[in-house]
Each structure stands twice: as C-alpha cells, then as structure tokens.
Amino acid sequence: MTTVPLLKAVGLTKAYGPTPALSDADFAIRAGEVVAVMGPSGSGKSTLLHCIAGIVRPDSGTLTYDGRDLTALSDTARSALRRTDFGFVFQFGQLVPELTCVENVALPLRLNGEKRKAAEARALEWLARLEVDPVAAKRPGEISGGQGQRVAVARALVTAPRVIFADEPTGALDSLNGERVMQLFTEASRDTGAAVVLVTHEARVAAYSDREVVVRDGSVRDTEWAA
Amino acid sequence: MSIGHTLLGLLESGPRHGYDLKRAFDERFGHDRPLHYGQVYSTMSRLLKNGLVVVDGIEPGGGPERKRYAITDAGITDVAQWLATPEKPEPYLQSTLYTKVVLALLTERGAAEVLDTQRSEHLRLMRELTRRKQGGDLADQLICDHALFHLEADLRWLELTAARLDALAAEVRR
Numbered sequence: 001m002t003t004v005p006l007l008k009a010v011g012l013t014k015a016y017g018p019t020p021a022l023s024d025a026d027f028a029i030r031a032g033e034v035v036a037v038m039g040p041s042g043s044g045k046s047t048l049l050h051c052i053a054g055i056v057r058p059d060s061g062t063l064t065y066d067g068r069d070l071t072a073l074s075d076t077a078r079s080a081l082r083r084t085d086f087g088f089v090f091q092f093g094q095l096v097p098e099l100t101c102v103e104n105v106a107l108p109l110r111l112n113g114e115k116r117k118a119a120e121a122r123a124l125e126w127l128a129r130l131e132v133d134p135v136a137a138k139r140p141g142e143i144s145g146g147q148g149q150r151v152a153v154a155r156a157l158v159t160a161p162r163v164i165f166a167d168e169p170t171g172a173l174d175s176l177n178g179e180r181v182m183q184l185f186t187e188a189s190r191d192t193g194a195a196v197v198l199v200t201h202e203a204r205v206a207a208y209s210d211r212e213v214v215v216r217d218g219s220v221r222d223t224e225w226a227a
Numbered sequence: 228m229s230i231g232h233t234l235l236g237l238l239e240s241g242p243r244h245g246y247d248l249k250r251a252f253d254e255r256f257g258h259d260r261p262l263h264y265g266q267v268y269s270t271m272s273r274l275l276k277n278g279l280v281v282v283d284g285i286e287p288g289g290g291p292e293r294k295r296y297a298i299t300d301a302g303i304t305d306v307a308q309w310l311a312t313p314e315k316p317e318p319y320l321q322s323t324l325y326t327k328v329v330l331a332l333l334t335e336r337g338a339a340e341v342l343d344t345q346r347s348e349h350l351r352l353m354r355e356l357t358r359r360k361q362g363g364d365l366a367d368q369l370i371c372d373h374a375l376f377h378l379e380a381d382l383r384w385l386e387l388t389a390a391r392l393d394a395l396a397a398e399v400r401r
Contacts, residue, residue, distance in 0.1 A: 040386060183361060203382045204375055207353035214343070216389075221343070 006031045012061035021047040025220040034196040036206035039215035054078040087156035087164040091171040095140040102136040105155045126154035146177030232309040242283040242297040
C-alpha cells in the first residue's frame with residue numbers, strides 16, 4: 001500500500017453559527033484503504049465527512065486530493081469532481097423513488113453522459129455483484145431496507161470512484177443485513193482499489209475497516225498521520 | 228469453558244481415543260486455544276475416576292493415547308445437567324478496566340489514553356475476528372459473532388466511561 005495519502009485534510013475548522021463543529025481536524029486516507037471515522041453522536045463525524053468530500057466548505061484548513069487543493073476549486077469544479085471521482089452511500093439509501101433500481105444505479109453514469117443501454121448494462125452488473133439483480137426492475141418502495149442499501153452501494157460504485165464516502169451505511173439495518181451489506185461493500189471496494197471513508201458509531205461495522213480515527217468534540221485523533 | 232463437559236459431550240456420539248477427542252475438540256472449539264495432550268489425558272483420568280467414562284478398549288502398542296473411552300449413563304446425565312445450567316455472567320473485564328481508569332485518575336495519568344488504548348486493542352481483535360468470519364463456515368461465523376458482540380459491549384462501556392471521565396475524576400479526587 002502506498003504511503004502517500006490520496007486525500008489529506010490538515011487543520012480543518014468549521015462552525016455553524018457560534019457552534020464549533022470541527023476544530024483543527026487532521027485526516028488522511030490512502031488509495032485502497034478503508035478508514036472508519038468513529039465517535040459519539042454530535043461529535044463532528046458527519047461534518048468531517050462533508051468537509052473532506054467537498055460538500056461543505058471548511059472555514060479554514062487545507063484539503064488536498066490527488067495533489068490538488070480542493071479548497072481552491074470553484075463550487076462547479078468541486079461538483080464535477082464529486083461526480084467523477086467520489087461515490088456516496090448514506091444511511092437511508094436516498095434512492096430516487098420514481099426510478100427502478102437499475103435506473104437508480106445507472107443514474108450517475110447517465111449524468112456523466114453515458115447512453116442509457118450501456119449505463120443500464122453496467123448498472124445490472126453491479127446489482128448482480130451486490131446480489132440484488134432480482135430486484136432490478138422494482139422501485140425502492142417495493143424492496144426491503146437491506147436490498148435498498150445494496151442498491152445504494154451499487155450506485156456508489158458504478159462510476160468506479162476513487163473515494164467512497166459512507167455515512168452510517170448500515171444504521172437503518174438489522175445485524176444480519178448490516179453485516180452482509182458491509183461484507184459486499186468492502187469486498188467490492190477493495191477489488192476496485194477505492195478508498196472508503198466509513199462514518200459509523202458501531203464497532204462491528206468499524207471492524208470491516210483497516211484502521212479507525214476517533215472524533216471527539218470536533219477534534220480528530222488520527223494517530224497514523226500524527227507525526 | 229468446561230473442558231471435561233465438552234469432552235464428555237463429544238463422547239456421546241460414540242467411543243473415541245484420546246487423540247480423536249483432542250482433534251474433535253480443536254476442530255470445533257479450539258480456534259484460539261487448542262488443547263494440549265496433557266490436558267486431555269488428565270481430564271479423561273478425572274472423568275474415569277468419577278465414573279463418567281469407562282475404558283472401552285486398548286489398542287496394541289500401549290500408552291495412554293491408545294485407550295478408547297466411552298461415556299457412561301452418569302456421564303450423559305452430567306452433560307445434560309451442565310447444558311441445563313446457565314453460565315454465570317462475569318463482568319471481569321470491566322472491573323479490570325475500571326480499576327485502571329480510577330488508578331490513572333488518582334495518579335494523574337491519562338485516563339482517556341487508557342480508554343483509547345483499550346479501544347484500539349478491542350477494534351484490532353474485532354478486525355481479526357471479522358476477517359476470520361468472512362473466510363469461515365457457519366460455525367466460524369457463529370463463534371466469531373459471539374466474541375464480536377461481547378467486545379462490542381465492552382466498547383460501549385469504554386465510550387460511556389470516556390464521556391463521563393470528568394465526572395469520575397471529580398469523584399475519585401474528592
């Protein structure tokens with residue numbers, strides 16, 4: 001594994017009004033690495049994820065991705081980068097209810113200009129990989145929570161992102177379904193060489209990672225890169 | 228774990244040699260700690276003395292490993308009683324960690340570091356168990372899950388204690 005981080009944040013701070021959410025947070029992840037971001041509720045885990053994914057602009061600090069300064073990019077350029085290089089999985093899947101599962105997974109490819117037939121063919125491959133191809137033609141409201149999360153993982157992976165940001169990806173699932181989602185998710189991401197930032201408060205989910213960082217009161221202990 | 232009861236239970240399906248018993252035990256239950264031959268033979272001697280097993284035959288060549296053991300009716304009853312009796316829940320780890328945390332606070336060392344170090348160690352073991360589970364069969368998965376849930380419970384305690392450290396410090400230094 002390379003020692004050079006793919007994504008690196010130094011001294012990030014972010015406040016919402018008078019409330020500090022992040023203070024002087026450092027974080028780094030290598031290509032192909034799965035890092036769990038742990039900490040109690042309200043500690044700043046999600047704010048850290050939103051900042052390093054370029055969704056929220058930090059008040060101060062530097063953020064570099066593959067040698068580029070992300071804080072210096074325009075909103076449009078950051079949005080484009082999120083579409084091409086980043087994938088996202090959230091707690092409740094956030095699938096588009098009007099689209100079928102295969103259309104949901106194909107959506108990021110279609111937004112990147114790919115033709116429908118080719119996009120859906122690739123989407124089907126990923127649905128099969130996540131063992132949910134039988135529900136390809138169903139809409140999100142017609143499938144279980146566990147199936148929905150697998151569809152969401154397929155959608156995050158279909159564009160072959162270099163970094164996947166997952167915020168409590170199994171938070172709404174029971175143990176058995178959560179474990180299966182994590183197993184398939186981490187296997188697929190390791191096979192593609194993607195880095196995974198995994199926000200979770202569950203230790204059994206964090207156990208699928210290579211290492212963990214802990215967020216407490218907005219500050220981050222990342223012992224790996226502390227030196 | 229009661230090795231005696233486990234070996235007795237393994238004998239219920241039919242007589243076995245000491246070596247077969249050790250192999251069966253290690254395959255099913257000895258993932259972390261395989262039995263030593265000495266443990267098997269000392270346990271079988273005790274079971275023999277207590278009338279829970281009998282020697283069913285001795286193969287030529289001599290030596291204790293050539294003895295074939297069979298379970299007795301008393302042995303079967305003993306296994307049934309053991310299975311029917313719940314295990315005593317033992318919060319041993321929390322007691323040790325609690326002692327460490329309190330001592331760290333009393334001696335003005337870093338109690339948060341004690342908890343962080345322990346959390347990292349717990350997670351390291353949880354990763355190992357998760358990897359083993361992913362590569363294993365259903366029996367492996369169930370055994371690893373049992374350990375994982377226990378470690379998770381410890382971790383919850385570590386998190387809760389970390390959140391209450393200031394209050395605990397005020398109390399122990401009073």
